[in-house]
Amino acid sequence: MKRQQYSLSTRRKVFIWISIGTLLLLLFAFIYFFTVYQTAMDTKQETFASSETRAIQQTPLVKVTDTKRFNGEAAYDIVYGQTKENEPGYAFIPLQDDIEIIFTLEEEGLSENEMVSKWKADCADCDLMSVVPGIDKGRLLWEIIYKNNQGRIVYEYYLYSNGNLYEQFKFKTEEEELK
Template sequence: MEKQFLPFTAPNWLKWAVIALLVIFIGVITYLIDTYNEVQANRVSGFDESKEVALTETELVSIDVVSRFHGEKYYHVVLGRNDDGNIGVVYISMEDDDEEVLYFDLNSFVSEEEMLSNWRDACSGCNFLDINLAIDKEQPLWEIKYIDSKDRYVFEYYTVEDGSSYELYFRLQRSLY
């Protein structure tokens, strides 16, 4: 006679298969969470050291923001204030410890708001994404990221002194996939 099962019982192999799938699922989720946390920690690693360098080697007395910029070289960009309350920016090379720490007083430069206003006037069909401070060959720049009218992802650079277009820009065709 064939063995009959009650409606709420299952064969032994089915129970083990469900348990195995559950363990694998929990393992994958744990791995993904751990990887995400490690990437996030790496993203801001070295920021505390860059703050200390900016405070000790420049006129800054307080730090507002620390960010990253990857151009030809990798930099930490530190924004802060000096004794007079003026905003300054410090570029610290993360690739070359012997490279000089670069400091610029931003009060004499084109502000972020003014730069965005000028950019919006010049690029009416564009979809703004982000603006950051950048640097190329010891020249401080504004980096504006946007989607242009041809649906391309664009990185465009402007000098912070007068807001004029800088020679570097990248236009990346967006994938349909």
């Protein structure tokens, strides 16, 4: 019985096949995660068009400038827009049919820029991640998500009317866990 002798060329072939297999596995993993991400984002944004239409039909908004999602006790699409008089306002469009649409003009509370300026004064060396108007138990809020100087992800909710702190949640990150 003849046996193939081990040589450098055999070692190279094994290395090449392992490399090709690893690259293919990484390629398939990338494609899979990209597809999952796209599906999640499409699902999140598929309600935006209908919410924008509802906002124009059922609130004083006549022009839409942006739409974002707020997830609290109930999920809302927040439609940013302008009225006939070019006044900026927000329509809180619930994703559940049994909840009323709420509309407010920007001048009835703090604007996003005013709220961010107020927040920066309290947390100068924090990294802002997002700012979204929200609603909790009928109260209009600003949701500010940021990373503080200790590496924690912080969710803070401020009253829309005056910017006073309403609620705060802090989460440990992996960096903090490793310390």
